[in-house]
Amino acid sequence: MREAEVIIIGAGPAGLGAAVEAAKYGCGSVVVFDENRSCGGQLIKQLHKFFGSAEHQAGVRGFVLGQKLEEEALSLGVRIMTNSVVWGVFRENKLGVFTSDGKVQQWGFKKLIIATGAMENALAFSGWTLPGVMGAGACQTMMNMHRVLPGKRVLMVGSGNVGLIVTYQLLQAGAEQVTVIEAAPSIGGYGVHAAKIARAGVPILCSHTITEAIGPNGYVEKAVIQKLDEQWQPIPGTETELDVDMICLSVGLSPLVELARLAQCRMAYLPTLGGYVPIHDQNMRTSEPDVYVAGDLAGVEEASTALDEGRLAGVAVAEALGHPSADAAEAEKGAIRLRLRNLRSGSYGDKRQAGKENLMGRMSE
Amino acid sequence: MEWRSLATKGYLSPEEVRRLPALPTWERICQGPVAVIECVQDIPCDPCTTTCKFSAITIGDDITDLPKLDASKCTGCGSCVFGCPGLAIFIVDGSPEGQLGKVSFPHEYLPLPTAGQLVQVVNRAGEVICEGNVEKVLSTKASDKTPVIQVWVPKDLLMEARGIKRL
Numbered sequence A: 001m002r003e004a005e006v007i008i009i010g011a012g013p014a015g016l017g018a019a020v021e022a023a024k025y026g027c028g029s030v031v032v033f034d035e036n037r038s039c040g041g042q043l044i045k046q047l048h049k050f051f052g053s054a055e056h057q058a059g060v061r062g063f064v065l066g067q068k069l070e071e072e073a074l075s076l077g078v079r080i081m082t083n084s085v086v087w088g089v090f091r092e093n094k095l096g097v098f099t100s101d102g103k104v105q106q107w108g109f110k111k112l113i114i115a116t117g118a119m120e121n122a123l124a125f126s127g128w129t130l131p132g133v134m135g136a137g138a139c140q141t142m143m144n145m146h147r148v149l150p151g152k153r154v155l156m157v158g159s160g161n162v163g164l165i166v167t168y169q170l171l172q173a174g175a176e177q178v179t180v181i182e183a184a185p186s187i188g189g190y191g192v193h194a195a196k197i198a199r200a201g202v203p204i205l206c207s208h209t210i211t212e213a214i215g216p217n218g219y220v221e222k223a224v225i226q227k228l229d230e231q232w233q234p235i236p237g238t239e240t241e242l243d244v245d246m247i248c249l250s251v252g253l254s255p256l257v258e259l260a261r262l263a264q265c266r267m268a269y270l271p272t273l274g275g276y277v278p279i280h281d282q283n284m285r286t287s288e289p290d291v292y293v294a295g296d297l298a299g300v301e302e303a304s305t306a307l308d309e310g311r312l313a314g315v316a317v318a319e320a321l322g323h324p325s326a327d328a329a330e331a332e333k334g335a336i337r338l339r340l341r342n343l344r345s346g347s348y349g350d351k352r353q354a355g356k357e358n359l360m361g362r363m364s365e
Numbered sequence B: 001m002e003w004r005s006l007a008t009k010g011y012l013s014p015e016e017v018r019r020l021p022a023l024p025t026w027e028r029i030c031q032g033p034v035a036v037i038e039c040v041q042d043i044p045c046d047p048c049t050t051t052c053k054f055s056a057i058t059i060g061d062d063i064t065d066l067p068k069l070d071a072s073k074c075t076g077c078g079s080c081v082f083g084c085p086g087l088a089i090f091i092v093d094g095s096p097e098g099q100l101g102k103v104s105f106p107h108e109y110l111p112l113p114t115a116g117q118l119v120q121v122v123n124r125a126g127e128v129i130c131e132g133n134v135e136k137v138l139s140t141k142a143s144d145k146t147p148v149i150q151v152w153v154p155k156d157l158l159m160e161a162r163g164i165k166r167l
């Protein structure tokens, strides 16, 4: 069996942030597994400049941020194994990995950090299995990684930041017309993202839902949308047909918690954080003493919060393994927690902050 | 404060524009180029404050506070236009003689227009409001793939013109 002091699952901002701090604070062998060909997680697909502050490299494009983190981790001696799927977490601190050369390996660890991110939610309606209906993540992967424009006349379902940003990227990639619909009475994402696409001529229709995808030839050719009343019920007679060749779904993300469940971490259901999430303490430690979590899997938020949660878990793991002095670790963790508190302030962050406090409160139950 | 049009349609209404915090006065706009910051929600973001070398934009200790412009310190240099990841900052200049003024905005679409080209100018809702001549297209290493386009428009449209139709 192969061994590492610290194993991290997922090489997104959370996993890479954790790897960097764990290595920086003295962990001898740090190994990161990611199922993708290259590291960065969601960041690989993100061409736009990021929000946040200087500590989070705001203004830097997402994919560049991923590259920078990767370089930093490698320079600190972290081993990153891409094309490697972790498929099981077992008793006595062991993992099962399916590696790039098609082999199954068993790895042992002293501490495990799970940073597997989140998965897109789907939405069922008549015709939703037709080719041309896809998740915003798939659309983004096709455009920004494989340079394929999956549709020219697009209906985007959902106006959260993901829907707004992917709409913007569709326009940049050459889509002719995009229409955004949102079931809620107001736009979910940030006004600045909405304003960008509004001035590019994209109508954003609140209180609207999709009722049907039409495709007599076996692929999407039309979408039927309908207005919703205050009780979110479709208003008869308000059906409108749109000529589209693609319907893109961006209706939220759910934390990818399967491995955390296998590791026996206790869960809580918190809609404000995306659904079932592993409960954890101020150090990102779960109910299993050797298992830590960070990033979207511990509550769907943003890259900046994922990165800082990862850093926090990295420092905490190094501390638990006896590497940095308690004072040094406390100072670093304090600074990170302050940044996280700041990122979760304001009307967009308040609910997530409350959700996080709820999670941490449950650790002591 | 409520920003209903922004929250339900995705763009600020003319009335909301008049309510923008730290909106430069018309007098100031006529003195020379100045930044107009159209960022009104408490989002966790602050690079506008660090890209401005003249310390004209401040946010304060709380990263979700709104950016505030000190128009007397702003030189209209335009760095914040590409430094803002929300693409929410514009430069307006009502100082030239005559009926036309200049407006600058970020434009991350290809192909780019060239100086002297006649383009269709749009408002915040994406509607064409006039034609305009491109004065210049700035795309440098510092702007990091966020080209900034400057277009001549009638002065009474300086606070409406916010982009051009994609070419």
Ligand SMILES: Cc1cc2nc3c(=O)[nH]c(=O)nc-3n(C[C@H](O)[C@H](O)[C@H](O)COP(=O)(O)OP(=O)(O)OC[C@H]3O[C@@H](n4cnc5c(N)ncnc54)[C@H](O)[C@@H]3O)c2cc1C
Residues within 6 Å of the ligand: A009, A010, A011, A012, A013, A014, A015, A033, A034, A035, A036, A040, A041, A042, A043, A046, A049, A050, A051, A052, A084, A085, A086, A087, A115, A116, A117, A118, A137, A140, A161, A162, A165, A166, A256, A259, A294, A295, A296, A297, A300, A301, A302, A303, A304, A305, A306
């Ligand atoms: C369109 C879009 C735009 C966004 N824009 C912004 C923005 O402007 N600013 C911002 O702060 N945030 C933004 N975000 C959010 C941000 O990308 C995420 O919050 C962040 O990437 C979460 O980081 P993470 O490390 O938790 O997860 P991820 O980035 O999702 O990384 C998790 C990684 O783990 C891997 N993995 C999962 N399971 C396994 C397994 N079993 N074995 C091996 N590997 C596994 C995954 O493949 C993935 O590579 C955006 C998100 C999207 C979708």
Ligand code: SF4
Residues within 6 Å of the ligand: B034, B035, B051, B052, B053, B054, B055, B056, B057, B073, B074, B075, B076, B077, B078, B079, B080, B081, B091
């Ligand atoms: S235009 Fe220049 S001086 Fe004015 S706020 Fe922007 S960066 Fe600062």
Ligand code: SF4
Residues within 6 Å of the ligand: A192, B037, B039, B045, B046, B047, B048, B049, B067, B083, B084, B085, B086, B087, B088, B089
């Ligand atoms: S950088 Fe842009 S989006 Fe961010 S706070 Fe400043 S003005 Fe708003």
